[in-house]
Amino acid sequence: MSVTIGAAREILRGNDRGGYTVPTAALYPYQWNWDSAFVAMGWITFDEPRAWRELERLLEGQWADGMVPHIVFHAPADTYFPGPDVWRTGHSVPTSGITQPAVLATSVRRCLDAATDRAGAEARAAAIYPRLVAYHRWWAAARDPGGTGLVGMLHPWESGMDNSPAWDVPFARVSPTPTTPIRRKDTGHVDAGMRPTDDFYRRVIALIDLYASLGWDPSRMWAETPFKVADVALNAILHRAERDLLALAQRFGDPAERGEIADRLHRSRAAIGGLWRASDGIFQPVDLSTGERIPVATSAGFLPLYAGIGDGTVASALAATLHRWKALAPYGVPSTAPDHPGFEPKRYWRGPVWAIVNWMIADGFAAAGETGAANAIRDDTATLVRRHGFAEYFDPTTGDGLGGGSFTWTAAIALAWNLLEE
Ligand code: DGY
Numbered sequence: 001m002s003v004t005i006g007a008a009r010e011i012l013r014g015n016d017r018g019g020y021t022v023p024t025a026a027l028y029p030y031q032w033n034w035d036s037a038f039v040a041m042g043w044i045t046f047d048e049p050r051a052w053r054e055l056e057r058l059l060e061g062q063w064a065d066g067m068v069p070h071i072v073f074h075a076p077a078d079t080y081f082p083g084p085d086v087w088r089t090g091h092s093v094p095t096s097g098i099t100q101p102a103v104l105a106t107s108v109r110r111c112l113d114a115a116t117d118r119a120g121a122e123a124r125a126a127a128i129y130p131r132l133v134a135y136h137r138w139w140a141a142a143r144d145p146g147g148t149g150l151v152g153m154l155h156p157w158e159s160g161m162d163n164s165p166a167w168d169v170p171f172a173r174v175s176p177t178p179t180t181p182i183r184r185k186d187t188g189h190v191d192a193g194m195r196p197t198d199d200f201y202r203r204v205i206a207l208i209d210l211y212a213s214l215g216w217d218p219s220r221m222w223a224e225t226p227f228k229v230a231d232v233a234l235n236a237i238l239h240r241a242e243r244d245l246l247a248l249a250q251r252f253g254d255p256a257e258r259g260e261i262a263d264r265l266h267r268s269r270a271a272i273g274g275l276w277r278a279s280d281g282i283f284q285p286v287d288l289s290t291g292e293r294i295p296v297a298t299s300a301g302f303l304p305l306y307a308g309i310g311d312g313t314v315a316s317a318l319a320a321t322l323h324r325w326k327a328l329a330p331y332g333v334p335s336t337a338p339d340h341p342g343f344e345p346k347r348y349w350r351g352p353v354w355a356i357v358n359w360m361i362a363d364g365f366a367a368a369g370e371t372g373a374a375n376a377i378r379d380d381t382a383t384l385v386r387r388h389g390f391a392e393y394f395d396p397t398t399g400d401g402l403g404g405g406s407f408t409w410t411a412a413i414a415l416a417w418n419l420l421e422e
Contacts, residue, residue: 003386005420009046011390011411012039016050020057020074024392024404027189029077031058033070034160035409037103038356042412044111051111052124055104059131061095065218066138068104068131069095070157081185082205088212097208097216098155101237102139105132109244110416122251129252132245139238140264142218149264149271150230151238152288154221155207159231159300161335161349162204163196165342166231166296170287173226176202180209194346194402228288232275233300236283237360239268239307272309281321282337283310297321297337299357305364315368322365322373329396332380333361338396345397352393352402355381355410359417382419385410 015021020031021039028035036058043051061072073084073094084094108128115121143151153159156167182201207227214220222228246261275283277293282301285294302318304310310318328338329345336343336351345351358381366374384394384401390410391401414420 003389003420005415005422008042008390008411008415008420011406011408012042012415014406015408017075019050019053020072021054021408023409024407026079027186027404029075029080031061031072031074033058033068033072033100034103034356037107038359038409038416039412040107041110041416042409042414044114045415048111048115048117048120052121052128055108055111055128056124058104059128061091061093062131062135063091063095063138065142066134066136067099067142067218068102068135070098070100071096079185079189081183082208086180086205086208089216096157097211098158099139100158101160101234102135102241103237104135105241105245105248106237108132109247112248125248126252129248132248133253133257136238136242136245136261136264138218142222145219145222147267149267149269150235150275150286152222152228152230153234154211154225154228156200156204156227159229159234161231161233161298161300163200163347164296164298164300164349165336165340166285166294166298166300167227167229168296168342169294170227170229170289171200171203173289174203174206175226177206177209180205190403194352195348226289229294230275230286230288231300232272232283232285232298233303233357235268235272235275236300236303236307236309239265239272239304239309242268243308269309272304272307275304276310276314278317281317281324296340296342299333299335299354299361302333302361303364305368305370306360307364308367310368312369315365315370319365319370319373322376326376331384331394331396331399332377333358334396335393345395346400346402348393348403351396353380353384353396354393355385355413359413378417378419381414381417385414385419390414 023035036054040051040054061069087096089097112121112125242265249258277284282297326332335349343351358377362374362377388401390407392403392407
């Protein structure tokens with residue numbers, strides 16, 4: 001397969017299901033939240049109305065309390081588990097009951113800045129803006145009810161980095177489901193060695209069963225969950241999105257909204273800064289059920305720079321960490337430190353490289369003036385995609401493309417990041 005701009009556009013068109021883009025055929029047959037935020041950044045490079053449509057269709061699934069679900073089940077499909085019958089959220093547009101990293105406001109701002117149809121973009125962004133305000137208020141109310149400045153995730157799928165070794169200890173507190181049958185479809189599409197284990201599925205479904213029994217009420221979920229983690233990526237991505245929302249609020253909002261966003265930014269900047277672990281040269285998450293630090297280094301730990309958090313000392317320590325990792329695994333950035341015992345180079349979020357994460361990490365290094373690290377990550381990503389195509393993820397030791405093929409967000413970020421040629 002040729003890996004060109006034209007080929008990347010073909011992936012997006014081929015995965016278009018009518019205003020929303022599936023991540024890849026069969027393996028993921030619905031619309032995913034953070035996927036679509038990145039995918040709109042790809043669409044905007046060659047089809048502006050289609051980029052706005054992607055975001056609007058995602059927001060068709062938004063709940064009345066502001067939550068934007070991690071999956072919108074626009075049309076029935078029998079190639080994915082767990083489907084809407086397992087989630088039982090009871091919404092007229094069927095959705096899952098949890099969210100995903102809040103890339104959305106960042107995507108809207110980027111699409112607005114990139115658009116050549118200025119009037120069209122202003123109108124579409126203005127209509128979306130109140131939905132973003134509601135979404136960010138939901139994050140604060142539902143996922144940080146104590147106002148600490150750190151949001152907690154209540155399900156590993158909310159991190160987007162589903163089976164990261166960082167969740168192994170807190171997730172062990174979730175008892176596997178005794179009732180709901182596990183009817184995995186993913187391992188019929190992709191080698192089981194590249195996917196989470198059956199034990200992981202029994203526990204993720206147990207959490208879904210618990211939350212369904214609580215009527216998906218955020219305060220009951222917060223009080224009763226056995227799994228509550230302040231993830232670095234989730235918080236850094238939300239902080240960056242709050243900054244982008246503040247920029248949108250200058251155009252579309254009022255002083256009260258701007259003040260509210262600025263207050264949240266003030267709190268989260270200090271709290272995310274507190275996740276820095278100088279002895280390990282990386283930011284690390286906190287288990288909110290115990291208050292303990294989770295001493296696992298993952299690619300999430302670089303992302304505060306993408307949020308504009310971390311001074312020059314922190315940025316150069318993170319660049320040194322990156323170089324250490326690259327000496328062990330040549331293609332950066334592995335999702336888990338290559339010297340961690342939980343590192344598995346082919347298994348989903350336990351080791352492989354993800355192009356969208358690379359884009360965020362490189363963006364952070366560039367903003368912090370660590371140009372060498374930013375360029376190294378961009379070069380690695382370009383090499384991986386050009387040699388191995390638009391794979392879902394890549395082996396950091398060999399570069400091999402893994403998981404689903406013809407993958408939308410890999411193609412989209414290659415377009416947005418300008419990694420390809422005609
Ligand atoms: C999956 O099914 O693997 C998804 O990542 C869940 O969001």
